[in-house]
Amino acid sequence: MELSPFYQELITSLNRGLMMSIALIIPSVIGGVLIGVLAGATRTFGNPVIRKVGDTYAAIFRGTPLVVQLFILYFGLPNLGIYLSPYVAAVVGFTLCSGAYQSEYIRGALLSIKRGQYLGAQALGFTTFQAIFWIIVPQAVRRAIHGCGNEIIYLIKYSSLAFIVTCIELTGEGKTIATEYFRFTEVFTIIGLYYLALVTVAIFILKKIEQRLYVPGFGRS
Amino acid sequence: MPIALSTVIDSLPYLLQGSFITAGIVVSAMLLGLVIGVCMAVGLVFGNKCIQYSITIYIWIFRGVPVVVLLFLFYFGLFNFLELNFSAFTSVTIVLGMTTGAYQANIFRGAILSLPQGQFKAASALGMSNSQAIRNIILPQILRMSIPAWSNEYSIILKDSALAFVIGAPEIMARTQFVASRTYQHLSLYIAAGIIYFLLTWAGVIALRKLEQSLRIPGYTHHGSN
Amino acid sequence: MNDSSPILRVNNITKSFGDNTILNGVSFDLVKGEIKVLIGPSGGGKSTLLQCINCLVVPDSGDIELENEQIDFSSKQDLYSLRQRVGMIFQDFNLFDHLTALGNITIALRKVKKISKKDAEQRARVELEQVGLGDKEDLYPAQLSGGQKQRVAIARALAMDPKILMLDEPTSALDPELIGEVIAVIKALAHKGMTMVMATHQISLISGLADEILFMEQGNIVEQGPPSLLLTSGNSSKTQGFCDRLNELSEVEA
Numbered sequence A: 001m002e003l004s005p006f007y008q009e010l011i012t013s014l015n016r017g018l019m020m021s022i023a024l025i026i027p028s029v030i031g032g033v034l035i036g037v038l039a040g041a042t043r044t045f046g047n048p049v050i051r052k053v054g055d056t057y058a059a060i061f062r063g064t065p066l067v068v069q070l071f072i073l074y075f076g077l078p079n080l081g082i083y084l085s086p087y088v089a090a091v092v093g094f095t096l097c098s099g100a101y102q103s104e105y106i107r108g109a110l111l112s113i114k115r116g117q118y119l120g121a122q123a124l125g126f127t128t129f130q131a132i133f134w135i136i137v138p139q140a141v142r143r144a145i146h147g148c149g150n151e152i153i154y155l156i157k158y159s160s161l162a163f164i165v166t167c168i169e170l171t172g173e174g175k176t177i178a179t180e181y182f183r184f185t186e187v188f189t190i191i192g193l194y195y196l197a198l199v200t201v202a203i204f205i206l207k208k209i210e211q212r213l214y215v216p217g218f219g220r221s
Numbered sequence B: 001m002p003i004a005l006s007t008v009i010d011s012l013p014y015l016l017q018g019s020f021i022t023a024g025i026v027v028s029a030m031l032l033g034l035v036i037g038v039c040m041a042v043g044l045v046f047g048n049k050c051i052q053y054s055i056t057i058y059i060w061i062f063r064g065v066p067v068v069v070l071l072f073l074f075y076f077g078l079f080n081f082l083e084l085n086f087s088a089f090t091s092v093t094i095v096l097g098m099t100t101g102a103y104q105a106n107i108f109r110g111a112i113l114s115l116p117q118g119q120f121k122a123a124s125a126l127g128m129s130n131s132q133a134i135r136n137i138i139l140p141q142i143l144r145m146s147i148p149a150w151s152n153e154y155s156i157i158l159k160d161s162a163l164a165f166v167i168g169a170p171e172i173m174a175r176t177q178f179v180a181s182r183t184y185q186h187l188s189l190y191i192a193a194g195i196i197y198f199l200l201t202w203a204g205v206i207a208l209r210k211l212e213q214s215l216r217i218p219g220y221t222h223h224g225s226n
Numbered sequence C: 001m002n003d004s005s006p007i008l009r010v011n012n013i014t015k016s017f018g019d020n021t022i023l024n025g026v027s028f029d030l031v032k033g034e035i036k037v038l039i040g041p042s043g044g045g046k047s048t049l050l051q052c053i054n055c056l057v058v059p060d061s062g063d064i065e066l067e068n069e070q071i072d073f074s075s076k077q078d079l080y081s082l083r084q085r086v087g088m089i090f091q092d093f094n095l096f097d098h099l100t101a102l103g104n105i106t107i108a109l110r111k112v113k114k115i116s117k118k119d120a121e122q123r124a125r126v127e128l129e130q131v132g133l134g135d136k137e138d139l140y141p142a143q144l145s146g147g148q149k150q151r152v153a154i155a156r157a158l159a160m161d162p163k164i165l166m167l168d169e170p171t172s173a174l175d176p177e178l179i180g181e182v183i184a185v186i187k188a189l190a191h192k193g194m195t196m197v198m199a200t201h202q203i204s205l206i207s208g209l210a211d212e213i214l215f216m217e218q219g220n221i222v223e224q225g226p227p228s229l230l231l232t233s234g235n236s237s238k239t240q241g242f243c244d245r246l247n248e249l250s251e252v253e254a
Helices: A005-045 A048-063 A066-080 A086-111 A115-123 A128-165 A170-181 A184-213 B003-046 B049-064 B067-081 B088-114 B117-125 B130-145 B147-167 B172-183 B186-214 C046-053 C076-085 C101-111 C117-130 C146-159 C176-191 C203-209 C238-253
Strands: C008-017 C020-030 C035-039 C061-066 C086-089 C164-168 C196-199 C212-217 C220-225
Touching: A005 A048, A005 A086, A005 A128, A005 A170, A005 A184, A048 A086, A048 B186, A066 A086, A066 A128, A066 B147, A066 B172, A066 B186, A086 A128, A115 A128, A128 A170, A128 A184, A128 B067, A128 C101, A170 A184, A170 B067, A184 B049, A184 B067, B003 B049, B003 B088, B003 B130, B003 B147, B003 B172, B003 B186, B049 B088, B067 B088, B067 B147, B088 B130, B088 B147, B117 B130, B130 B147, B147 B172, B147 B186, B172 B186, C008 C046, C020 C046, C020 C061, C020 C220, C035 C046, C035 C203, C035 C238, C046 C164, C046 C196, C061 C076, C076 C086, C086 C146, C101 C117, C101 C146, C117 C146, C146 C176, C176 C196, C176 C203, C196 C203, C203 C238, C212 C238, C220 C238
Parallel strands: C035 C196, C035 C212, C086 C164, C164 C196
Antiparallel strands: C008 C020, C008 C061, C212 C220
């Protein structure tokens, strides 16, 4: 079946946009989880000052729209003489915002681990590092995985905001073509299908990971 | 006074007027979402296979497609195609309402499933019809139970409403962008917008917490809400 | 090593939390194969004393000598090696919730003692068999009853080849009908000559197993002696009075 020139052009652009979206999503997911773990751990175990800093960070980035954060990074910082490329501004914005939400899940997971688990490890002669690595982390991962997974799904969807700071990804490519041909319904339906595919694949992978890590009865008490 | 600051002060009334529009969008979207969410939750739990299947697909779509894409699709696409002359405000409200409806459906579904079986049976035993039991016994309980999750939805929808500017609804973000493009004071203006959103987020969360407390029934515990 | 020289020496241990003195100069010696039972009212310091012996709670002052080596409380290496040689059974088990019964036992063997996975599993199976749970190795803690959990915890401690086993009220978190299976395991251990320090309110463990009873009150050992001395009828010891009350309680419960 031969596609009409319009659809050929559309699919070519959307595939290019998809690559850009993935290039935005992957580093932001990794960065977000890393910051989330760091901020979540300091917000749980840090001294009061560090804790306050962590809480403030999380409150600010969770209390304001991502699009405002992106505008500040891309359009606002030049007022201070700091210029970020569209790609860098988008990845930094996504990472910081996602990290704030991730830290919330990590903190919840760490708080829910009973003290006896650490005590039990200590009593067997585990060093502090061994107890954290073999007992605390595996349990925290299992408790946090569901929330963190949901946050990753959100991040995939919000990567569609990158075009607002002129980083042309899936939505941006589509918008260009839709405006040019004024065929919004077809174009954005197809873009929607692209995102549905991305999100569905991500949900599938996360489910597999959750099943892998499943422990009967764990996390219910 | 530095110009960055004076610009913010001068334009503050204009920005704050936008917060009424934002509030209008959020409140109507939440209410629309409530209606959609409750109907779908009831359909998911009590409906037949065909109803359940359709609702599941609706939820899958609205939870999987970004709000910006939906805004473009509905405002420039579908509504145009169907020759519905909806304003940007109405379009944003509908899109956000349908999105939060998908999430609220899952919230209410969880709440219904967490109700003890006996509640529905006891209502039937008293001679209530299914719809009477749902209206008088099930709904009052699940709505109470869902307020914490609802407050989470509120803060998400409030932040999503900032995307309304892409189709030109004159809310906070659109106004900020308008002023910024004329004064070049992007940094201070967007920080001001961020502060307004921050305050609106917490005001709503606190209001909902108050609501939850005022509706609390002594000894009534949640059996798990999500 | 001469059998009568103490394997554990606890000398003048003190511990306070803020203004609250929990241990006020506690001393005792333990020889190989001996079983000491700590009894006394709750809040008397039994649990803290046990936790001080393997430094889960580091004492404020005093000495602990294990196998004639004094423990340096400020050296982490000393503490880790002490805890490897002193097994601990907790009231609420503290099994690792994300690991199977087998995994609970092998994790310390592999990570702390650096034993190969194969050898660790072999050892773990022997220990599970000993406590009568040979068929439960793949179950997770949430799938075990309280009595089974405590038996896994005992197997986990024994797999480390401890010189001493400490038990902190091992049966008090259990439903009455599950206590018996744990008591049976502890008694079997005693018959094999395991050196133990145990805090318990179980009369059968106190009178049946103890070589010496230590009665603790307000952070001190206020009475000590063999059950034959302290528990003879007509004796006016605090221990006798305390055990009488326990007896009455257990009759009421039964």
